[in-house]
Amino acid sequence: MPYDIQTWVKVAALSGGGMAMGFGAIGAAIGEGYTAASANEAISRNPKLSGDIFKAMLVGQAIAESASIFALVIAMMLLFTKFASHVLMIPVLLGAGLSMGLGAIGAGVGAGYPAGAACTGMARQPAVSGRLTTNMLIGSAVCQTPAIFALVVSFILLFTDFSKSPVSPTWAAILGAGISSGFGAIGSGLGGGLVAQASCDGISRQPLTATPVTNVMLLGQAVTQTTAIYALLVSFILMFKTFPATDLIAPPMALLAAGLCMGIGAIGPAIGVGFAGKSAVDWIARNQEHVADLTRLMLVGQAVAESTGLYSLVIALILIFVV
């Protein structure tokens, strides 16, 4: 039985909303559970501090949840807004849902790590709890950056008028943009969380190194986001470049493949870069004299770990511009 366009748009809106909240619920739940587990451990070590640790746990969980709240916002918008009935609205709605849903996974898990480390750190070293809370807030806020990129892509998809573009390659470009930014945000959120966890741990081990530890944490987190930025770049190109109309099947598939290639290719490097940053921050806290050497080694190692993300970017750009 053939349905009209309006029905299909409604179908896309409903399934997009479902995917946004379904995928978006994965990460934050894991992160918050990790935080609560660490808080339990912390309270059993130092029961006198249970009030402070409880507060820190709640604050950390609230930040870890913000990525899921972004997903909730997008899901609500998809469910309750009335959309124009145009063929291209179908990929737009699906792409917006996928982008935000997948994009919330990494940031949710990642922001749970520093919150957990801050709880155990407070139990170990109650005197630095103020500094630890500040560091945890900065670290987990930076973890949210990839989720914010995914949210921005969803918003741009929802609020840009694609009705004048040709249907045939544009549907794939839109879907590819959503997939690229969504998958691309997973690894960066996780990796940034690992770095921030090490910094909270380090400050509680050696409070005197708080300043270099926070600085190197910011650097390490910035480098973990690089592949998410490549994914953002690819989805911007896919959204804003005008593609000529075509009847062939190859050009739209190339655009879809470009989104998939960059998105999935960004997951691994970002987690690897996160490991490099985590270890560097960990050892800076124990070996304060060699901050410069450790930072340089971290950056060189991260650059090598990131090269596979660079290969994905090159292939994605070839798929968009050459094929």
Next chain:
Amino acid sequence: MEDLGKIHQLIVHVMGHDLTFNLELMIMTWIVISALICFGFLATRKKSVLPGPLQVVGELFITIFYGLTEDALGKERAKKYAPLICALFMYLLVCNWLGIIPHLEEPTKDLNTTLSYGLMGFVIAHHAGIKAKGLKRYLLDYCEPIFFMAPLNVIGELAKVISISFRLFGNIMGGSIIILVVSYLTFNIITPPFLNAFFGAFVGTIQAFVFTMLTLVYIAVQVN
């Protein structure tokens, strides 16, 4: 919602080519520059051992960034590069905070601004690298670990420019798009102060610091 892609442009025809000027961006950049010049003038006007409030702020910036530059580059080179690093941070900080004031826009919301500072850092870092190592050693470093990796090393260096400038651009523009959309959805009732505080003041400060530190680190990696 029409604001989403709006850019004020002045298009001038010169010898068959269109030159495009983003007027709003230029005005905002000049506002930032004049604010910084005023700050510099007021902070150094009455220098004394007992510093005034503005002098304290200025000294704070300079002490912190001289320290960071010395850590990364060593004492000798810090004298040369610390003023650049300090000025870059103060400029980006004021740029990112400008959006908090109603009717003003962050210059860093435009990719042209961030890309030019990314390119500036790239050129400075490589110039410093060539001067420190000599041209031959500098070129040989591209052939690490083996000579046919050279094209990928060059792409890796160029990707640094893209990542550093898109990081700042994405964060600031993302913040402003989120503020715009959320204000539209809630009919401008509750959100702007809180969201502006988060995206303008907090994220803006962190991103200005990250951009500055990355520029410094790129110089350090080239030099050492």
